[in-house]
Amino acid sequence: MTSTGEVEGRAGPPLWWVRRRDLWVDLTLGGLSVVECGWEGVLFAREAGLPTAAGVLFGIVVGAVLVLRRRWPIAVVLVGIAVAPASMGFLLGVAGLYTLASSEVPRRIIATLTSMSLAATFVVMYLRTRGDVEADPTLVVVLSGFVAVALTVPPVLFGLYIGARRRLMESLQERADSLERELSLLADRAEERAEWARTEERTRIAREMHDVVAHRVSLMVVHAAALEAVALKDPARAAKNAALVGDMGRQALTELREMLGVLRSAGKPKPVVARPAAAPVTAAPFGGFEDGPGPTIGELEVLVGQSRTAGMAVEMLVHGEGAAYAAEVEQTAYRVVQEALTNCHKHAPGARVVVRLAHRDGEVAMQVENGPCDGTFAEHGLPSGGNGLVGMRERVMGLGGVFVSGPTDEGGYKVSAVLPVR
Structure with missing residues (x-):
């Protein structure tokens, strides 16, 4: 990381200068001040009866003080006030007052030093001009006051303006940096939300795909097993089962094809949902509930x-x-029963299943319970990804309902859900 003022890999200015340009400006002003004060030191040495070299050396030292104006502006102004009786340091006084007014020095100090400089300039000018215009003292006072104000007030006012402008620009820069940081933070949060949305979308798509395919394919496997068992013994029943398998396969393919078409479309995605054999296929948004009729x-x-x-062997009690x-309540209730029956086909072949549906005040409850397997029927080898119960729980809890699942004391399994209807 480079230090303040470094540009293009080069070292920044030394000491207190922020920019290299500031260093060169101060060195230039200091050089001009040295030349001015050195010349004025010659005149001062003649008036004071001192050696010329001493006056020049004194002027050089005084003029060089201007180089320190950014670091110690108060000291520069005090030096200018101190050498005012020697008629020395015009550039030193003007530049010092400007720097003092534009710095972060408290206003009371600026006012005090400005008053001191104004008074010192007035006194020096009065003493130097009264001998030339002895006939009109008022003119001496007016002239001295005008010169004192002209040499003191404009640099102070200009310095105050530049200081206020600099502080305003720094404040605007800080606000811009703050806004940039906030925008960066918002962009990070937006990316996090987008990633969360993508993850949620993948989860919803997987749930919809599961709903579309799992139930029908499970029934197809069951019918295929029955077809294999009765193919030789009962050709009529075998033909019936084969027709059922074909119908369910075509329905599953149609629904899957339409879902994949929706996923490829540029518009709002509406995946296809599984429907009963006698019902038409409809589409559903990725929020988990179908638009339009949907399953009920x-x-x-x-x-x-x-x-x-x-x-x-399934019995339904209402x-x-x-x-x-509401449509989402109807669809969720249908999905819970559908997935529970699919699990019964997978894990409890031959077991007795009871589906209970209860309409209550302010809620609707459903329960699918299967008894223990007696071992007469072999399992069909249906795969299970373990996502069915998770999907049911997500749907029910998304509506503020209650979902419970687990084994029963009799060795079976039970899935229960309660949905608020409002």
Whole structure:
């Protein structure tokens, strides 16, 4: 990391100068002040009866003080006031007052030193001009005051203006830097939110793909196993099962093809969702709920009928009077029962399954419970990624509901969910 004032890999100016240009400006002013004070030192030595070399040396030392104006502006002004009786240091006094006024020195100190310089200049000018215009003392006072004000007030006012402008620019620069940092922070946060959104989108897409394919493919595997078992014994039933497998395969392919088409589209993504065999295919947004009709609680009978057709002993019990619920409530209830039945096909073949649906005041509850497997039916070898229960829990809790799943005391498994209808 380079120090302040370094440019293009070169070392910055030494000591207190911030920029190399400031160093050269002060050296130039110091040189001019040395020349001026050295010449005035010759005149001072003649008037005081001192050796000329002493006067020149004194003037050089006084003039060189101007180089220190950025580091010690108060000292430079005091030196200018001190040498005013010797009629020396015109450039020193003007530049010193300007630097003092434009620095960060407290205003009371600036006012005090300005008053001292004004008084010193007035006294010196009065003493030097009264002998030339003895007939008009008023003119001497006016002339002395004019010169004192002309040599003191303008550099102070200009210095105050430059100091205020510099502070304003520094304040604006700080605000710009602060805004840049805030924008950088906002950009980082936006990137984090975008990454979170991408992760959430991938999760939602995976959940939709699972809903579209898993249930139908599971039923296809069950029907294929039944077809294999009865192919020789009951050709009519085998043909029926084969037709069912074909229908479900075509439906799964259609839904999968439409979902992939939606993923490739440039518009708002609306993935296809799984539908019962008798219902048309619709699309769903990645938020997890379908636009338009979508699956409803009223279609659960069709869903349960598909599992019965696949050979599952499933019973559906409905308690209470149904009502028209919000679309997301209907869709979530359908998805919970659908995934629970899919898990029964995978992990509990041949077990008795009971689907319970209860319409209550302010909520709707659903439960899918299967009994223990008796070992008569072999498992179909359906793969399980472990995401079904996670997806159900996310859907239910996203609506502020309650989701519980786990084994039962009888050796089966139970999935329960309660959804608020408002």
